[in-house]
Amino acid sequence: MVESYLRQSALAHLGLEARDPSGQEAAPVRLQEKTLPAAVNLRGDPSDEGFLSAVHQALGVALPLEPNTVASSERTAVLWLGPDEWLAVSHDDEPTAESRLAERLREALADFHASVTEVGESLACIHIAGPRAADVIAKGCPLDLHPGVFAAGHCAQSHVAKAAVTLHRVSDAGAPGAASGPGYDLYTRRSFSDYLWRWLSDAAREYLGA
Structure with missing residues (x-):
């Protein structure tokens, strides 16, 4: 087990914790790094x-x-x-x-x-949610993400762009207690996490008006 004082998230260098979360719930795509799994x-x-x-x-x-x-x-x-x-x-x-x-x-x-x-300790988890979350993932993933075949409670091993991922659909659009749009957890190797975060951020830009 890694000593607790040495533990840090895979994306700590990006300073994601300092981002202002206000207004994010209504965004068509929302990205966050989840707690070390x-x-x-x-x-x-x-x-x-x-x-x-x-x-x-x-x-x-x-x-x-x-x-x-x-x-x-x-x-x-x-x-x-x-x-x-x-x-x-x-x-x-x-x-x-x-x-x-x-x-x-x-x-x-x-x-x-x-x-x-x-x-x-070898993994990172990136959460992506929102009405256009599946569109962002689909830009680099061959899986059929239609809710009729990949609904909440489903998972699959695949890739997004060049990063191997285990994709878990954790919520559907309109689910009780869920934010707007479906939500997905993407587990990937720590060594791919920076690349995957930047790829997802770039792929989401067209939906965020960036």
Whole structure:
């Protein structure tokens, strides 16, 4: 685990925290860097009921078994990555959140053939929302983002421009409690985060009158 005093967001050098958020809710595209994700890669046998039950007990949420879907609780989201692979994420400011998440899983799965790997320090998460958010992403992503096939609660591994991403649609337009327009979390490697942020910012300019 990285010492807490050494932790900083992947985009700290851009000074995003100093931006004035007033008026952003009505913007057609809104970009923000989300809190450093506590993220754990999990692999195991989905046909083993004992494994599924142990994970459910540890996370408080059942593993999603349908391809490209997400199961969420109040604190944790679990993204389907493959037939036997998932990504459990929590945007928690507590520096030990990731190690605690991994420890709960390792204790629960001690008697199972499974792997639990902490990966949060290698990732960054960029959130993009607004009525034109999907249009911005579509400029560099081959996925069909139509809400009929990629609604809230869906995820997919793909790329945006040249950056590999795991894309999670976290909300739909008009969802209760949601800001205007759909919202997406884009997980990418820290080394790609600056490039991806700048690419998204440039791609959004036509919708922001810039």
